[in-house]
Amino acid sequence: MRGVPTIEAADRTPARPVRRGWAALAAVLALAATGVLAAQSVRPPAALAPDAPVAEFSAGRAFAHVRTIAAEPHVAGSAANDAVRAHLLTTLRGLGLSPEVQDTVTAQGARLSSSAGGVGMARVRNVVALWPGTASTGRIFLVAHYDSAQTGPGANDDAAGTAAILEAARALTSGPRLRNDVVFVLTDAEEACLCGAQAFVEQHPLARARGVVLNLEARGSAGPAIMFETAAANAALVGVFAGAPEPVGTSFAVEVYRRLPNNTDFTAFREHGFTGLNSAYIDGAAVYHAPMDTPDSMDIDSLQHHGVNVLALTRDLGNRDLPGLRSTGDATYFPVPGALVHYPSSWTWPLAAAALLAVLVLGWLARRRGMATAPRLLGAFGLALVPVLAVPALAQLLWITIKFIRPGYAEMPIDPYRPWWYRLAILALTAAVVCAWYAPLRRRLGPAALVVAGLAWAAVLGLVLAALAPGGSYLTALPALAGGVAGIAAVLLRGGGRGPLGGWAPVLAVTLGAAAATVVLLPAMLMFFPAMGMNRAAAGAVFAVLLAMVLLPVVDLLHPEAGGQRGLDALRARRRGALPALAATVALVVCTAAGLATDRFDRTHPAPTHLMYALDADTNQARWLSESRTPSAWTAQYVGGDPAPVTDTLPGFGDEKLRSGPALPAALPAPALTKIADTTTGDRRTVTLTLVPQRPVRLVTLHVGAQARVLSATAGARPVPVARTDGAWGFGFVFHAPPAAGIEVTLTVPVGAPLRLRAMDASDGLTALPGFRPRPADVGVVGSHSSEMLAVAKTYTF
Numbered sequence: 001m002r003g004v005p006t007i008e009a010a011d012r013t014p015a016r017p018v019r020r021g022w023a024a025l026a027a028v029l030a031l032a033a034t035g036v037l038a039a040q041s042v043r044p045p046a047a048l049a050p051d052a053p054v055a056e057f058s059a060g061r062a063f064a065h066v067r068t069i070a071a072e073p074h075v076a077g078s079a080a081n082d083a084v085r086a087h088l089l090t091t092l093r094g095l096g097l098s099p100e101v102q103d104t105v106t107a108q109g110a111r112l113s114s115s116a117g118g119v120g121m122a123r124v125r126n127v128v129a130l131w132p133g134t135a136s137t138g139r140i141f142l143v144a145h146y147d148s149a150q151t152g153p154g155a156n157d158d159a160a161g162t163a164a165i166l167e168a169a170r171a172l173t174s175g176p177r178l179r180n181d182v183v184f185v186l187t188d189a190e191e192a193c194l195c196g197a198q199a200f201v202e203q204h205p206l207a208r209a210r211g212v213v214l215n216l217e218a219r220g221s222a223g224p225a226i227m228f229e230t231a232a233a234n235a236a237l238v239g240v241f242a243g244a245p246e247p248v249g250t251s252f253a254v255e256v257y258r259r260l261p262n263n264t265d266f267t268a269f270r271e272h273g274f275t276g277l278n279s280a281y282i283d284g285a286a287v288y289h290a291p292m293d294t295p296d297s298m299d300i301d302s303l304q305h306h307g308v309n310v311l312a313l314t315r316d317l318g319n320r321d322l323p324g325l326r327s328t329g330d331a332t333y334f335p336v337p338g339a340l341v342h343y344p345s346s347w348t349w350p351l352a353a354a355a356l357l358a359v360l361v362l363g364w365l366a367r368r369r370g371m372a373t374a375p376r377l378l379g380a381f382g383l384a385l386v387p388v389l390a391v392p393a394l395a396q397l398l399w400i401t402i403k404f405i406r407p408g409y410a411e412m413p414i415d416p417y418r419p420w421w422y423r424l425a426i427l428a429l430t431a432a433v434v435c436a437w438y439a440p441l442r443r444r445l446g447p448a449a450l451v452v453a454g455l456a457w458a459a460v461l462g463l464v465l466a467a468l469a470p471g472g473s474y475l476t477a478l479p480a481l482a483g484g485v486a487g488i489a490a491v492l493l494r495g496g497g498r499g500p501l502g503g504w505a506p507v508l509a510v511t512l513g514a515a516a517a518t519v520v521l522l523p524a525m526l527m528f529f530p531a532m533g534m535n536r537a538a539a540g541a542v543f544a545v546l547l548a549m550v551l552l553p554v555v556d557l558l559h560p561e562a563g564g565q566r567g568l569d570a571l572r573a574r575r576r577g578a579l580p581a582l583a584a585t586v587a588l589v590v591c592t593a594a595g596l597a598t599d600r601f602d603r604t605h606p607a608p609t610h611l612m613y614a615l616d617a618d619t620n621q622a623r624w625l626s627e628s629r630t631p632s633a634w635t636a637q638y639v640g641g642d643p644a645p646v647t648d649t650l651p652g653f654g655d656e657k658l659r660s661g662p663a664l665p666a667a668l669p670a671p672a673l674t675k676i677a678d679t680t681t682g683d684r685r686t687v688t689l690t691l692v693p694q695r696p697v698r699l700v701t702l703h704v705g706a707q708a709r710v711l712s713a714t715a716g717a718r719p720v721p722v723a724r725t726d727g728a729w730g731f732g733f734v735f736h737a738p739p740a741a742g743i744e745v746t747l748t749v750p751v752g753a754p755l756r757l758r759a760m761d762a763s764d765g766l767t768a769l770p771g772f773r774p775r776p777a778d779v780g781v782v783g784s785h786s787s788e789m790l791a792v793a794k795t796y797t798f
Helices: 020-040 059-069 079-094 155-173 195-203 235-241 251-258 265-271 300-318 345-368 374-383 385-405 407-411 420-444 447-468 474-493 499-532 534-550 552-557 567-598
Strands: 100-107 119-131 139-145 181-187 212-218 226-230 275-281 331-336 339-344 607-609 612-616 621-626 640-645 657-663 672-681 684-692 699-705 712-715 729-736 743-750 756-764 779-781 789-797
Touching (some): 020 499, 020 552, 059 079, 059 155, 059 300, 079 119, 079 155, 100 195, 119 155, 119 195, 139 155, 139 265, 139 300, 155 181, 155 212, 155 300, 212 265, 212 300, 226 235, 226 251, 226 499, 235 275, 235 300, 235 331, 235 339, 251 331, 265 275, 331 345, 331 474, 331 499, 345 374, 385 420, 385 534, 407 607, 420 567, 447 474, 447 534, 447 552, 474 552, 499 552, 534 552, 699 743, 712 729
Parallel strands (some): 139 181, 139 212, 212 275
Antiparallel strands (some): 100 119, 119 181, 226 275, 621 657, 640 657, 672 684, 699 729, 699 756, 712 743
């Protein structure tokens, strides 16, 4: 590189051991052992058998409840859901509790599945039981939902959470009473509209004083139970969580989740002033909401993790002064082997600043000791952006390529059935890119400059995250701080290769720094790969490349001594320097091929497809509908063309763009809408109607033509938020789990406006429809709130 002063090759690296090969082997083995320990910090504990001591949580005992609850799909309002509710009541009564059913109607704003526009409502039947405390300072609420999606039996989502609470209730009631009240809240209609939780916090007397919520969820079939969401000002509660037997969580997940549009039952509690913790296991997401979400799909260790933590936390919180848990700020926290590190948010900026300072000192020291020059350091800093940006982009491109080879993956919203080979391919891709970037530049700029550059970007990202997402700053600030301090120690400990101390002490220093980075970043990577899934492969790759960049001091040991060779020796050195990148590239190809070979669609792992059917009773015309972006060969026989909105005749589907195709009309009755009262007061007209489905259905919708501006509305004797939307239909709602006798609806509109209404009901199951061809054995149903929906709509004018 012209204009850059020459530096002696032997002085370019922070660690200069006498026996480079043995040093590299020792460092790699030490990091491998550290990685194994770090990975163990995010593994669920082994399940206890049904004969475990009575006071302990046993996944074996809880799993018996899972089998009963998840015997079949049990959507809110169904006969199967009634049977599940009866099991819950019987179980809780058998523990000496007095459970009640909160049977009510509630509205939940616009939080609906993508197939239902307007406001979400439901008739819910929550199961609630109070275990009174001896001298209560507040209440602890154990929450899970017992309904399932219509497409699957819901063994993991959320029979696991419900069963864990039942088993925790058994263990609790087998011992002495706690100081504080414990309320078991098993909600209904979570899958429909989160309406069960909303009904409880708004209407139930036990919710009035608020309290601490422990919510249990699942978005997969395996993995650790991650505490991924908290209420604001969580520092004190995180301190309690750190004392749980198996605490797994990261404050970065809280930062991410707060910025996503996702919601669980915890949302309603949090928005109504409760504090608490939200936990879920999320790996194995291919079964999420799908027919494969059966008891046999569950990793029972994940169930044990749910239960052992909720039981211990309840006992801990049950004997605390709950008002004393109030705090003013959030905590930063993350798992390490055997513990959960946590510290107050006030430490975020000092740690981020200390990381940057340590890296700057390392750069200054490297320059002063003749290991790098200012131009080399600046050049390395700029060029370090290449792998940081290239790895996520190439990871996403890799997944796009894999989906091109295996089109069925396009219908899997999160992960394939067996994602581990593909995750390993992302790691191999990261190693290949970083090593291919590092090998030539280390000869030109020197190892020290590149090491400082990698740590510098980590430190800069630590500052950026401190400003934008404080709970995630630790991910880069702490590795940068550890690497900077280790690098400084390595430089100061260099003995010029004289004796064992001079060669090995710097190696020990940089290995310790790399080990600290591994402990921080590897668990986060293992949590975020399943959290974001292969469809967002770039997200997991970000953690991988950050880890690789802070491991550069150890990566350097895998290469020959930097520079100084001539002729044949230089050629051999370059070849040896290329070996890590070549080996990683081979691993990338092997892992990708292994993923394609092992993750094939078959009878037990079918390719998911999405299909719906809608009948317009006004014209007796029917059509098939699908939300598939790239329809499979099976789906393509029903739908085609470009996706387009269907709000003209199906306003209940919202603005979702769907593919469509003609279908044979079925002999299905439309929902009946009957006027029972019509009064005028001044310039307002109030119309009362009954909306009655004429067949067993999961939901009904009602939308009002935009010509009539709805001033107020009620449904099922509950107020409906009036939210106007653009288009031909200005107001509407979806009502889940409607009574067979129907619901009463009251609308107030201006006098003189024509009242045109579109009523729709929806059931599930397409197999009996004319023209339907059964799916092959290796073709299945995608987990979706609208999969297999059969809708009938009719227009009424009053």
